[in-house]
Amino acid sequence: xxxxxxxxxxxxxxxxxxxxxxxxxxxxxxxxxxxxxxxxxxxxxxxxxxxxxxxxxxxxxxxxxxxxxxxxxxxxxxxxxxxxxxxxxxxxxxxxxxxxxxxxxxxxxxxxxxxxxxxxxxxxxxxxxxxxxxxxxxxxxxxxxxxxxxxxxxxxxxxxxxxxxxxxxxxxxxxxxxxxxxxxxxxxxxxxxxxxxxxxxxxxxxxxxxxxxxxxxxxxxxxxxxxxxxxxxxxxxxxxxxxxxxxxxxxxxxxxxxxxxxx
Amino acid sequence: xxxxxxxxxxxxxxxxxxxxxxxxxxxxxxxxxxxxxxxxxxxxxxxxxxxxxxxxxxxxxxxxxxxxxxxxxxxxxxxxxxxxxxxxxxxxxxxxxxxxxxxxxxxxxxxxxxxxxxxxxxxxxxxxxxxxxxxxxxxxxxxxxxxxxxxxxxxxxxxxxxxxxxxxxxxxxxxxxxxxxxxxxxxxxxxxxxxxxxxxxxxxxxxxxxxxxxxxxxxxxxxxxxxxxxxxxxxxxxxxxxxxxxxxxxxxxxxxxxxxxxxxxxxxxxxxxxxxxxxxxxxxxxxxxxxxxxxxxxxxxxxxxxxxx
Numbered sequence: 001x002x003x004x005x006x007x008x009x010x011x012x013x014x015x016x017x018x019x020x021x022x023x024x025x026x027x028x029x030x031x032x033x034x035x036x037x038x039x040x041x042x043x044x045x046x047x048x049x050x051x052x053x054x055x056x057x058x059x060x061x062x063x064x065x066x067x068x069x070x071x072x073x074x075x076x077x078x079x080x081x082x083x084x085x086x087x088x089x090x091x092x093x094x095x096x097x098x099x100x101x102x103x104x105x106x107x108x109x110x111x112x113x114x115x116x117x118x119x120x121x122x123x124x125x126x127x128x129x130x131x132x133x134x135x136x137x138x139x140x141x142x143x144x145x146x147x148x149x150x151x152x153x154x155x156x157x158x159x160x161x162x163x164x165x166x167x168x169x170x171x172x173x174x175x176x177x178x179x180x181x182x183x184x185x186x187x188x189x190x191x192x193x194x195x196x197x198x199x200x201x202x203x204x205x206x207x208x209x210x211x212x213x214x215x216x217x218x219x220x221x222x223x224x225x226x227x228x229x230x231x232x233x234x235x236x237x238x239x240x241x242x243x244x245x246x247x248x249x250x251x252x253x254x255x256x257x258x259x260x261x262x263x
Numbered sequence: 264x265x266x267x268x269x270x271x272x273x274x275x276x277x278x279x280x281x282x283x284x285x286x287x288x289x290x291x292x293x294x295x296x297x298x299x300x301x302x303x304x305x306x307x308x309x310x311x312x313x314x315x316x317x318x319x320x321x322x323x324x325x326x327x328x329x330x331x332x333x334x335x336x337x338x339x340x341x342x343x344x345x346x347x348x349x350x351x352x353x354x355x356x357x358x359x360x361x362x363x364x365x366x367x368x369x370x371x372x373x374x375x376x377x378x379x380x381x382x383x384x385x386x387x388x389x390x391x392x393x394x395x396x397x398x399x400x401x402x403x404x405x406x407x408x409x410x411x412x413x414x415x416x417x418x419x420x421x422x423x424x425x426x427x428x429x430x431x432x433x434x435x436x437x438x439x440x441x442x443x444x445x446x447x448x449x450x451x452x453x454x455x456x457x458x459x460x461x462x463x464x465x466x467x468x469x470x471x472x473x474x475x476x477x478x479x480x481x482x483x484x485x486x487x488x489x490x491x492x493x494x495x496x497x498x499x500x501x502x503x504x505x506x507x508x509x510x511x512x513x514x515x516x517x518x519x520x521x522x523x524x525x526x527x528x529x530x531x532x533x534x535x536x537x538x539x540x541x542x543x544x545x546x547x548x549x550x551x552x553x554x555x556x557x558x559x560x561x562x563x564x565x566x567x568x569x570x571x572x
Contacts, residue, residue: 070546070559088556091547092530108559110546111530127560130527148561149527167527168564186564187525 024053028063035060039074040067047074055082070110075103081120092129095122098139111148114141117158123231130167133160136177142231149186152179155196161227169208171198174244180224182237193244199224201237214243264424266293267436267449267531268543269512270552271417271519271570276305277539280405280413283420285551286543287401293544294424297435298404299396301447301514304415306391309350309363310370310444313386314338314377317358318432319398321382330382331358337380342366345373355408359386361393371442384433384472389445391415391516396435416572417519419512421449427457428474438478440485441470445516448484450477451529451544452509460505480511488515495569498522502565512542520569527564534559540570 025046028037035054039047047065054060055078062083068074072091075084079099086094089107099118108126112134119139130148133141138158146164150172157177165183174193184202191208198211199220220241228236268286270279283300304311316334321327338360342349347366355361366373374385387394395408401422405411421436428434440446454460457476460483465471469482480501487497498513498520510529513520521542523531532546534557541549546559562568 070550072545072547089546089559091545107556108546110532126558129530129532129561146560149564167561168525 022049024049026050026053028054028060030054030058030060033060034062034064036064036066038066039071040069044071044073047071048076051075051078051084055080068107070107072110075101089126098122108145114139117141119158127164128162132162133158136160140227140231142233146183147181152177155179159227161231161233163233165202168205171196171211172208174198178223180227180236180239182239190242190244192248195244198242199239200242201239204240204242207242210245210248211242212245214241216241264293265426265436265451266290266422266544266548267419267451267510267512268421268541268548269417269419269449269514269519269521270539270541271514271572272539273570273572274538276414276416278411278413279303279415279418280410282552283418284401284405284410286541286548287420287422289548289551290422290543290545291400294422295400296425296430297396297398297423297432298401299394299421299423299435299437299449300404300410300418301387301420301437301439301449302393302395302410302413302415302418303391303445303514303516304393304413306516307363308365308390310347310366310373310388310390311393312362312364312373312377312388313355313360313393313395314362315359315384315386315432316380316382320431321358334380334382335360338377338383341376341380342373345376347373355395356397359397359408370444374442378472385439385441386432387439387447388442389439389516392439392445392447392514394437394439394447396421396432396437398430398432398435417514419447419449419514419519427453427476433473434475436475436477438473438475438481440481441472443482443485443489446481446485446488446513448477448481448511448513450480450509450511452507452511452524454479454505454507454509456506476507477511480505480509481513484513494518494520495567498567498569502567510544517572518569520567521562522567523562523564525565531562532559533562533568535570 028035064085066087068086068088070089070091073093076096081100084103086105090109092110094109096115101120103122105124111129112131115134117136123142127145128143128147132147132151135154136158137156142161149167150169153172155174155177160179162181166185168186169188171190174196180199182201187206188208190211347364350363353361436449437447454476484497508528510523533542
C-alpha cells in the first residue's frame with residue numbers, strides 16, 4: 001500500500017497551529033457560476049479563503065472541492081446561498097456556523113459537523129462523529145451513515161436526520177428543533193432536554209432525565225414523510241416519538257424576543 | 264487535549280516508524296509538549312531494553328556528563344551482574360539508550376535492578392516492544408531517534424498536552440506496563456479514581472514510574488492479563504472499574520485494542536481494511552498515511568475493539 005503524507009505540506013506557526021498565510025490561492029477552474037478546485041495541496045485556511053473568494057467575490061454559486069482530505073474546519077462561516085460539494089471527507093467542525101449554503105459531503109465528517117448551523121442544508125453520505133449539529137439553530141442536516149455521541153447537543157432548531165444509529169446522550173439539553181434517528185440510539189436519549197422532538201426508529205438503550213415518549217399526531221407523519229421525500233430517502237421507518245416531560249425545568253420569564261412577540 | 268494514534272498490519276512488516284511520525288505530526292496541534300511511540304518490530308530471542316538516565320529538562324550542571332557516565336557504567340555493571348549478555352548498546356541521545364541482551368532470567372528483577380541506579384528509568388522492555396519518547400514534536404523525536412528506519416508490524420503513538428503531570432519524559436506516553444514486558448498504552452483523557460487504583464495496585468506489589476494517570480491503565484491491563492484474562496476481557500473490565508473520561512489504545516506483542524468510556528468525550532476515528540487497521544484522535548492522522556478516499560467511523564461509547572495479528 002502506498003504510504004503518502006496527505007498533510008505533510010502544512011507548516012505550523014510557533015503555537016503549533018496551521019500556517020498563517022492569508023493569501024487566496026486562486027487555483028479554481030471557474031466556468032460561469034460554477035467552479036472546482038483541488039484541495040490536496042492546500043491548507044485549511046487556503047481552502048476556506050478560496051471558497052470565500054469564489055462565493056463572495058467571483059459570483060460563483062456552485063463549488064466543488066476535490067480531495068478535501070479530512071482537513072478540519074472546512075466550509076465554515078459561509079453566509080450565502082450557494083452549493084458546495086466536498087468530494088471526499090471532512091475532519092472536525094466541518095460546515096460550522098453556516099447560514100444558507102446547500103452542502104453535499106461525499107464522504108464522512110469528523111466531530112462537531114455543522115455546529116451552530118443557522119440555515120441551509122448539509123447532506124453527508126457517510127458517517128459523522130460526535131457532537132453532530134451541536135447548538136444547531138436551523139436548516140436540515142442529513143447523515144446517511146451513523147453519528148457519534150451527543151448529536152444535537154444544545155440543539156436550538158432545525159432538523160437532524162440520521163439513517164443509521166446514534167451514540168449516547170443524543171439530544172442532550174436540546175432546546176428546540178427535531179431529530180429523526182432511523183437506527184438505534186445509546187444511553188440517555190434526550191437527557192435534560194428543554195423542548196424539541198426526537199423520533200427514533202430502532203432500539204433506545206435508555207431515556208435521559210425528563211425525556212418521555214410523546215403522542216404521535218398527524219403533524220408528525222406529515223413532517224417525517226415530507227423530509228424523507230425532499231431528500232429522496234424512501235419511506236420512513238416506523239418511529240417512536242420522544243419529547244420533554246417538562247418536569248425538570250420551569251421558566252417564569254420569557255426571552256426578550258418572545259416577550260416582544262407576546263406583548 | 265492530547266492525541267493518540269495506532270496502526271496494525273495484518274501482514275508482514277512495514278515502515279511503521281515513518282508512518283507513525285506522519286500520523287503524530289498531523290496531530291501536533293493536539294499536544295506540543297512531548298511525543299511518544301511504542302513500536303513493535305519482529306519478535307526477537309534477545310531482550311530489547313530502552314532506558315534513559317536524564318531528559319531534555321535535566322539541568323546541565325558541571326557534573327552532568329560525569330554523572331551520566333557513572334550511571335551508564337553502573338547500569339552495564341548491573342546487567343552483567345545479573346548474567347545478561349549485552350549484544351548491542353546504542354546511544355540514541357546523550358541520555359537515552361537502546362540495549363539488546365541475551366537474558367532468560369526474571370525481567371522484573373532486571374528492570375528493578377536497572378531502575379535502582381540513580382536517574383535511570385526503563386522506558387520499555389520486551390522481545391519486540393520499543394518505546395521512544397521525548398520532548399518536542401514527532402518530526403523532532405523521529406529524527407533524533409532515527410525512526411525513519413524502523414520497520415515493524417504495529418505501533419501506537421501519542422502527542423501530549425500535559426494536564427495531569429509534568430512536562431518531562433516520565434510524563435510522556437506511551438507507558439510500558441511495568442513489569443510486564445511487551446505491553447504498552449496511550450491514553451487521551453483523565454482518570455478520576457487514579458489514586459484509588461494506584462494505591463490498590465501498589466498494594467499488589469506494583470510500582471509506578473510516573474505521576475501520570477495513564478500509567479495506571481497499562482499496569483491494570485497487564486495485571487489482568489497476567490491473571491489469565493484476554494486483552495479484550497481486561498479492557499472490558501476497565502470500562503467498569505476505571506472512572507473518568509478516556510479513550511485509550513493498548514498494544515501487546517501480537518494485538519492492538521481500543522476502548523472508549525461511556526461518556527465518549529474523547530474522540531477516535533477508525534479505518535479498517537483487509538491489510539491494516541489505523542486509528543487516531545483525528546481522521547487527519549489516518550489521511551496522513553492513506554492517501555485515498557476511505558470509509559472511517561467513530562467507535563461508540565463503551566466500545567472495546569481488539570485486532571489480533
